[in-house]
């Protein structure tokens with residue numbers, strides 16, 4: 001069922017069993033998991049079924065620290081959320097991402113990778129991915145010529161990605177799920193329903209209602225037994241921080257953790273690998289038929305020995321990569337649609353220019369795009385701005401901060417692979433200039449990120465360690481939960497959405513269990 | 520023939536027939552085939568200009584090795600075992616054992632980087 005909240009009479013009260021705020025991959029995956037259950041689900045979305053500049057305005061904000069994308073264009077506020085623009089690359093986190101790593105400060109998760117395993121498999125369904133298989137031998141049975149480089153398997157392994165069939169270029173979640181959500185009897189989708197306030201009970205240990213608003217300026221209230229914030233990591237933090245009437249520092253923020261530990265993925269061109277001889281393989285190019293992708297990854301034992309972060313290297317032809325404008329430069333328009341156009345135009349330009357470099361050894365050269373987690377850093381954070389959006393909510397500001405460990409890891413990952421390809425006698429590697437000086441901890445302005453927002457409501461066993469508990473419930477507030485990558489303690493190397501959907505489904509199970517117990 | 524002329528001629532003759540020996544005894548430069556200073560594997564991806572420029576940078580970075588004697592000694596320690604195969608073996612061992620250098624961003628084996636430097640020095644002399 002669908003309601004356009006602009007058409008609701010003023011001061012309406014909307015009531016249900018569970019209220020999910022946000023219809024991105026997190027919120028929609030959860031909502032679909034509640035379809036055909038006896039529970040009434042209130043699904044709230046700021047935007048509508050089409051892009052709306054005015055709604056998008058609420059995502060604006062300023063950035064300090066490491067240069068970043070405009071906050072306004074790094075997300076999408078419409079049904080389906082940022083899935084309208086995402087590339088659809090999915091791969092699960094590794095075991096080591098959840099393990100204790102004493103060389104990575106604040107990196108310990110209170111849960112293991114194993115606990116997430118069944119949810120990863122389930123997450124394949126809403127994300128419309130292939131079979132839950134991420135090992136190379138399986139994919140080699142699906143297509144010929146997926147030959148890996150003959151590298152020492154104790155050091156390097158091949159990490160597989162799958163490409164979602166609900167990627168942005170296919171329209172994202174909107175065309176795939178709009179009808180089923182709108183037609184679901186127990187799902188009450190409210191578009192143009194922007195949550196502007198969260199009201200708790202007197203002792204601030206339970207949420208009573210939400211206030212929603214839109215351009216009509218009417219306000220409405222939403223009541224439910226459980227509330228799930230699924231508005232993206234920056235928005236989730238903003239909403240908690242802005243709910244500062246009853247809790248001075250914001251909800252769930254007694255320990256000043258909300259908004260801190262913002263993490264991104266570094267997605268940076270770091271080196272060129274020049275193959276000494278042609279190496280026939282289809283493994284390292286995007287496989288459109290299988291919707292499959294592969295990157296060179298570093299074994300966890302090596303990460304431990306080297307005391308580095310987790311990262312992988314994808315390969316792009318150097319003739320193309322040398323002509324490509326850094327993504328961060330192409331994506332500076334405040335309008336996400338224009339940024340996306342610029343981004344694709346730069347691809348096409350680079351492809352055209354690459355055609356002039358179609359002879360000689362450069363045809364055997366591949367540029368590494370290193371995809372790497374950043375280390376959890378309390379100074380990397382989302383805060384509230386003095387400025388407010390049109391509905392009166394303070395905007396979010398971001399200070400994106402990287403650390404010397406990030407730079408050293410980026411360098412070492414490439415040096416390690418350089419050694420391995422040398423050992424294998426297949427190639428030589430040229431590091432990009434910014435990685436050469438071992439004493440240089442800085443990151444150039446052209447450093448790309450992945451539009452991946454993580455870690456602003458991190459998970460921790462106690463309120464001192466995290467904003468949410470191991471079940472993604474806000475510590476101390478028994479019916480407020482967070483779905484999304486904000487709950488990550490570390491960022492892992494792969495793109496975040498598969499993992500965040502897995503977490504959303506896990507949370508879904510948890511709330512269902514609690515509902516059953518209470519009924 | 521005057522004694523002085525004889526000495527000059529004789530010494531010229533000696534020089535003419537056995538530069539390697541003189542090189543070895545007077546300068547300590549081992550006898551080696553000049554061609555071997557071109558790193559075979561790198562020449563699959565680089566032209567000579569690139570080899571020379573990397574060689575020049577290696578010499579600059581490792582000033583203590585900036586002589587034909589030091590480089591040739593390091594590369595051709597065994598006079599009876601000098602070949603491309605031997606150099607490739609040494610290159611392989613460098614990577615296996617982590618003896619790499621980074622020159623102009625290139626992660627190279629010490630051996631092949633030294634070959635570039637030697638080639639650069641030969642080129643300067645010529």
Ligand SMILES: Cc1cc2nc3c(=O)[nH]c(=O)nc-3n(C[C@H](O)[C@H](O)[C@H](O)COP(=O)(O)OP(=O)(O)OC[C@H]3O[C@@H](n4cnc5c(N)ncnc54)[C@H](O)[C@@H]3O)c2cc1C
Nearest residue numbers: 022024025026046077081082086087088089195495496497
């Ligand atoms: C160009 C681009 C490429 C990407 N590529 C990949 C990729 O290849 N792989 C990958 O894993 N990830 C990728 N991502 C990231 C991916 O899009 C996000 O991880 C994912 O969309 C996050 O899902 P979410 O549901 O948490 O948040 P979102 O998708 O951002 O959805 C949040 C929703 O909440 C709504 N909302 C916000 N505030 C309120 C409010 N106050 N009231 C009501 N509703 C509200 C918003 O309108 C929005 O619809 C990419 C992102 C971009 C921009």
